[in-house]
Amino acid sequence: MKSGTYAVLSAAFFAGLALLGAAIAQESDYPNDPASLAIGRTIAEENCASCHAIGPEGESPNAEAPAFRDLSQRYPISDLEESLAEGIVTGHNDMPEFVLQPDNINQFLGYLSSIQVQKDKN
Template sequence: MVRLVTLSCVALLLTPWAALGQEGRVQRGRVFAQTNCAQCHAIGRFGDSPIPEAPPFRTLHLRYPVDDLAEAFAEGITTGHPTMPQFQLDPAQINDLIAYLRSVQR
């Protein structure tokens, strides 16, 4: 019983840290998107993409399951709109960008 109470207390104490960690990922993903993607894509919840062929990030889930984009980010995106540069992300950048993409989906 004492162990169960202890584990419950630890879980309650760690929950805010997990939420803060997720918020940090979202923020880092937003910075990455602003730096690398915003010149072509609308990266927020509103607005049009500067390049019409570049889909707004908030609608990516209509084209692709957002979580499935992690593999494309790891291997290097070679498709997309005609002017999209090829780039490859490291695992931390992938987690951050996926967290951000999830946060802006409508």
Template sequence: MKRIWSSALCAVAGSLFFGAFQPAHAAGNYPSDPMSVASGQELAEIHCAACHAVGPEDASAQPGAPAFRELGQRYPVSSLEESLAEGIVTGHEGMPEFAFAPDDIDDFLGYLTSLQAR
């Protein structure tokens, strides 16, 4: 599979494939200021909404694509940090591999954390 490098995340579901990682942030300790959360939301809307529900009430466009607001019910959102930095490899066709810049990871996970609290 051709490696795609981007400051986007569409492969959240693929994050279940990594092992024991110690995140740099404690769970829920991502940026919560309005600018960072808005930046994370923009990343989700631009790069992930074609498949995933990225808002507080929308439906996923692709069947089986988990809604971002429900990810915290499946596993700790902070567990995505390493795979976002290293590149997520997914288990099914059509889902690209991504690697994020550190600031994008923080903003994106700040947004994801804000969705879990609603």
């Protein structure tokens, strides 16, 4: 392999590691103090509980709505930040559109992060 090719592959590898590290750090940076988690849960109760299971257990009222505790198995929780800031809009009529302020986004995502169930990889 030519040294130029190695340098490009090496740079791409380390850039990918940096992005992964940023995503991991970002999710762990959400507030996890009791007051913030309570606000995050209240946001979930007011905006999401009519369809989603918003706690660490229980079934979603709408069978097609994923339980919040399983969201990190679908995508990184941090992927929701932009949608929450701009207003979540979906293709179905049951989901309300709402926009959150930056502090509330972090509190909501902190709450979501706190209830995630990790699948056993055995």
